[in-house]
Amino acid sequence: MSRRLAPYLLILPGGLWLLLFFVVPMVAMLSLSLQQGDVVSGYQLTWHWQTYVDGISNYQTQIIRSLWYGFITTVLQIVLAFPIAYWIAFRGGRNKSVYLFLILLPFFVSFVLRTISWKFILTDESFVLAPLKDVGLVSQDFHILGTPMAVIGGLTYNFLPFMILPIYVALERIDPRVVEAARDLYASPVQTFRKVIFPLALPGVFAGVLMTFVPASSDYINSEILGSSGTTMIGQVIQSQYLRSQNYPTAAALSFALMAILLVGIFTYARALGTEDVLKVAAR
Amino acid sequence: MNEPTPFDPVLFRGMTQRRLSRRDALRISGLSAAALALAACGVKGQGNTTPTAPAEDAIAKYWAGKTKNGKVDFANWPLYMDPKQPELKKFTAETGIKVTYQEVIEEMGPWFARTQPQLSAGQSIGFDLMVITNGIQFKQYVQSSLLAPLDHSKLTNFKANAGASYKTSAYDPGNAYSVPWASGVTGIAYDPAKVKTPITKLADLWKTEYKGRVGMFSDTQELGNFGLMVNGVDPAKSTATDWQNAANKLKEQKDAGIVRKYYDQSYIDALGAGEVWITQAWSGDVFQKNVSDGTNFQFVIPEEGATIWTDNMAIPITAVNPVDAITLMDFFFRVDIAATLAEYINYITPVPEAQKVIKEHAAAASGEDKDFLTSVAESPLVFPSTADYSKLRYYVEFENTALQQQFQSIFEPIVLG
Numbered sequence: 001m002s003r004r005l006a007p008y009l010l011i012l013p014g015g016l017w018l019l020l021f022f023v024v025p026m027v028a029m030l031s032l033s034l035q036q037g038d039v040v041s042g043y044q045l046t047w048h049w050q051t052y053v054d055g056i057s058n059y060q061t062q063i064i065r066s067l068w069y070g071f072i073t074t075v076l077q078i079v080l081a082f083p084i085a086y087w088i089a090f091r092g093g094r095n096k097s098v099y100l101f102l103i104l105l106p107f108f109v110s111f112v113l114r115t116i117s118w119k120f121i122l123t124d125e126s127f128v129l130a131p132l133k134d135v136g137l138v139s140q141d142f143h144i145l146g147t148p149m150a151v152i153g154g155l156t157y158n159f160l161p162f163m164i165l166p167i168y169v170a171l172e173r174i175d176p177r178v179v180e181a182a183r184d185l186y187a188s189p190v191q192t193f194r195k196v197i198f199p200l201a202l203p204g205v206f207a208g209v210l211m212t213f214v215p216a217s218s219d220y221i222n223s224e225i226l227g228s229s230g231t232t233m234i235g236q237v238i239q240s241q242y243l244r245s246q247n248y249p250t251a252a253a254l255s256f257a258l259m260a261i262l263l264v265g266i267f268t269y270a271r272a273l274g275t276e277d278v279l280k281v282a283a284r
Numbered sequence: 285m286n287e288p289t290p291f292d293p294v295l296f297r298g299m300t301q302r303r304l305s306r307r308d309a310l311r312i313s314g315l316s317a318a319a320l321a322l323a324a325c326g327v328k329g330q331g332n333t334t335p336t337a338p339a340e341d342a343i344a345k346y347w348a349g350k351t352k353n354g355k356v357d358f359a360n361w362p363l364y365m366d367p368k369q370p371e372l373k374k375f376t377a378e379t380g381i382k383v384t385y386q387e388v389i390e391e392m393g394p395w396f397a398r399t400q401p402q403l404s405a406g407q408s409i410g411f412d413l414m415v416i417t418n419g420i421q422f423k424q425y426v427q428s429s430l431l432a433p434l435d436h437s438k439l440t441n442f443k444a445n446a447g448a449s450y451k452t453s454a455y456d457p458g459n460a461y462s463v464p465w466a467s468g469v470t471g472i473a474y475d476p477a478k479v480k481t482p483i484t485k486l487a488d489l490w491k492t493e494y495k496g497r498v499g500m501f502s503d504t505q506e507l508g509n510f511g512l513m514v515n516g517v518d519p520a521k522s523t524a525t526d527w528q529n530a531a532n533k534l535k536e537q538k539d540a541g542i543v544r545k546y547y548d549q550s551y552i553d554a555l556g557a558g559e560v561w562i563t564q565a566w567s568g569d570v571f572q573k574n575v576s577d578g579t580n581f582q583f584v585i586p587e588e589g590a591t592i593w594t595d596n597m598a599i600p601i602t603a604v605n606p607v608d609a610i611t612l613m614d615f616f617f618r619v620d621i622a623a624t625l626a627e628y629i630n631y632i633t634p635v636p637e638a639q640k641v642i643k644e645h646a647a648a649a650s651g652e653d654k655d656f657l658t659s660v661a662e663s664p665l666v667f668p669s670t671a672d673y674s675k676l677r678y679y680v681e682f683e684n685t686a687l688q689q690q691f692q693s694i695f696e697p698i699v700l701g
Contacts, residue, residue: 229701244393
């Protein structure tokens with residue numbers, strides 16, 4: 001009997017934790033999104049689904065913009081992260097862990113602080129832009145802060161390790177003999193990469209996309225600090241609905257809508273990539 | 285996954301199938317329990333959308349049995365007191381009441397969102413005294429009965445020294461729940477090194493020559509007020525139609541690319557960094573920035589008008605040490621205390637007599653200190669003249685929360701773009 005109960009007892013702490021800090025707040029949020037009222041006279045559950053319709057139609061620009069920024073960020077990250085991970089995995093030699101540590105080092109500092117320091121670096125009269133303006137390489141009115149470029153740059157920077165590490169892990173697992181076999185069979189280096197290394201690294205890319213696309217699309221810090229009113233992302237709208245307008249139902253509804261959109265997106269993506277195989281490889 | 289599965293599904297079946305009827309009952313009650321759980325998550329409000337002054341017995345009832353405890357927890361905004369806290373030290377020396385002072389309030393919306401749930405549930409927020417701005421959240425605090433009604437028999441200094449206009453505010457008639465800490469003006473600040481023609485009007489904020497160099501506030505009320513005043517409307521007397529027109533005007537400004545960004549407190553750094561040349565600004569900030577960073581930013585009260593706001597001391601209803609809090613409240617209305625405070629923060633003091641004391645301090649000082657104190661005593665931003673006051677407008681007072689939400693929903697899309 002105790003043998004039978006053991007597994008349940010083992011998942012009990014984790015299960016309770018999830019119930020208390022994940023399920024209960026989610027139910028509360030779901031309820032809140034269907035309530036009507038105001039902060040003074042209180043909110044009552046009226047099953048007001050219209051909040052979702054209004055929220056999504058009022059803020060569709062920001063939702064689409066967030067997904068678009070998330071997409072560009074993810075693509076940029078794959079382009080940047082792959083060579084880095086490849087180099088460390090195949091050329092890192094004995095110092096692999098040193099390189100990995102160096103990549104992680106900046107991330108020992110708070111996310112917000114690092115983003116704020118980008119603001120100092122990129123500001124109009126900073127040591128980066130001022131000399132460029134003085135020598136006339138860019139016009140006097142040129143600025144980076146407040147543009148989509150700054151926000152996407154910030155997002156790419158902030159989530160980069162979450163792309164590098166999974167790709168590195170996938171590349172690291174590749175058996176060198178497989179690569180040697182490809183060469184023995186007269187595959188050119190390009191062919192080896194295309195037909196052997198890249199497919200084997202796909203699970204890492206897949207995991208990296210999951211770990212960066214979702215937080216990048218729902219991020220609000222980067223746009224808040226580096227952006228302007230033209231770069232508002234859905235995370236900022238939710239934050240503002242909660243904290244500035246005290247419009248709790250709209251904020252909750254937007255959170256749920258965002259979650260649903262991201263889930264659908266990810267499942268479609270998993271399907272399209274044929275992740276059954278990918279997950280199998282990843283689970284090896 | 286070739287090992288035998290450790291979870292035996294039979295166990296589940298045994299638990300749930302023992303009594304069929306019970307399972308059905310559980311399923312049905314489970315569903316309604318889910319619905320109940322959703323309903324139970326309602327956010328409680330404290331009703332009462334038409335605020336009225338508290339009845340005499342409400343005041344007596346609140347203060348009955350409350351005694352001095354010897355300590356008080358004070359929540360205030362950053363830069364609202366000399367970091368050495370000379371006033372609080374004096375207070376402790378004279379009354380024996382220890383003050384824990386924390387600069388925890390940075391924006392009204394988030395502060396309200398943070399304190400409201402605890403206050404509504406009757407729990408202490410850890411503070412006995414807080415400084416809150418007149419405006420939407422102030423009203424929400426009052427409407428939800430989250431502030432302690434003040435016992436004016438304990439506020440003798442306030443009665444004797446507060447300026448007349450500070451005893452007749454529209455947002456808190458008769459100072460039922462609050463007394464002023466300091467007032468300030470929302471006007472325009474600009475950098476004369478970059479802007480060649482002096483700025484005098486709100487309309488200057490709409491000039492295309494300053495494209496991408498204008499800063500506006502992200503606070504819907506501050507932003508909306510400027511839109512209203514540039515259209516020649518007094519915010520305090522504005523209607524929903526005026527709000528829409530003002531929003532259109534602000535939208536014009538945004539679509540023309542004139543606005544660089546909608547700022548919170550960070551606007552002053554953006555001005556310092558040259559990111560913006562002209563910006564909506566709070567009077568005291570500009571004064572303090574010039575003093576601390578040696579900048580030469582100009583602050584103007586535009587021809588069309590500017591708004592005046594007041595930050596107020598209030599006691600949260602669940603305060604643990606309300607008697608100590610009200611004693612401290614009254615202490616700040618002593619002329620000498622108000623004077624030293626104004627010397628540091630450079631916002632409008634609610635104690636007009638303080639000007640005399642600052643002048644005396646200036647006469648006694650020498651060198652740089654003397655110049656500085658004289659400039660404070662003569663600053664129209666600390667002691668505005670009657671002519672200045674005539675240009676100042678008050679915030680719109682919303683009759684109910686529906687109107688307030690309408691106001692916010694009209695101006696919010698501009699900030700959130």
